[in-house]
Amino acid sequence: MPKTDTILSTKSLHYFLQLIDTMNYTQAAQILGITQPALTQQIKKIEHAIGTPLFGQMGKKLYLTEAGKQLQTGAIKLLGTINSVVSDIQEFTQADKGNIAIGVLESINYDLLRKFLVEFNKNYPNITINVSYFNRKDLWYNLDNNLIDLAMLYLPETTKKSQSNLQNQYELMKVTQDRLTILTHDKNLEAGNSYPVSKFLGKRWVLYPDSFYLTQILKGKLGNKMNARNGLNVPLTFTSTKEMVDTAQDTGYDTIVSNSYYSLNQSQINLVPVFLKGIKKFTISLIYRKGKKEVPRIQNFLKEFKKFLEA
Known part of the structure; x- marks a missing residue:
């Protein structure tokens, strides 16, 4: 050998x-x-x-x-093939056994999923759940190559490829709505209110990298009002939401998070949470390949998650 x-x-x-x-x-x-x-x-x-x-x-x-x-490249393809074969075999097993791999967009901090997994594990201890966090590009790559079964991400997506995949290859389950929240040092703004773009021009920011969904939303809105002399000033970026918020609190910089993250962590945040006028709420959804619901453990997971959300 x-x-x-x-x-x-x-x-x-x-x-x-x-x-x-x-x-x-x-x-x-x-x-x-x-x-x-x-x-x-x-x-x-x-x-x-x-x-x-x-x-x-x-x-x-x-x-x-x-x-x-x-x-x-070879390892990802090989493990994807192995996972696909194992998944095909497990399609013929019982609904309470097997593995489920879930990929979550890095900027989503959705504690309700964790709480559901705790309850699901109590009822189905023989189903192994693996949760990993990815940027959007890697999340789609893992989903396309069958390295994960389910992906939790924001919709609507911003890329043509993602839209095409959703229409032709994937199904989705809407989980909840969320919205972009600005955390600012400006004490003249009232928490929970919405303000026009003009209130945020000329500020310094600590943000997620450009590839992150929330950063793209902010830059898409503020970018229309910027000029070469008054560009979006971002001295620091982080992929970790906690590090980003902590850094904003240690500096004079503003930052952004999902409203779900702020609601979960507001006791540790001393910045003022406000909203930007003209930005709609977005949906957190579970995306999965067409046919995945025919796998007993996946079908069972989606059914139990829906019941949990409706409770």
């Missing part, structure tokens, strides 16, 4: 992809539930089997080598 057969197992590839997600050995090991030396040894074994480094290091930061990028 070639040494790559034993080294490039599904487990080792999963470890490899998790390290890519964090680019930090300590964080990846914690997520995987193993020690950092064990993860380091596993990566070194893969590199030895392949014969070339998968990661390089610049200062304290890791980066993927060209070989690493090629293995990443």
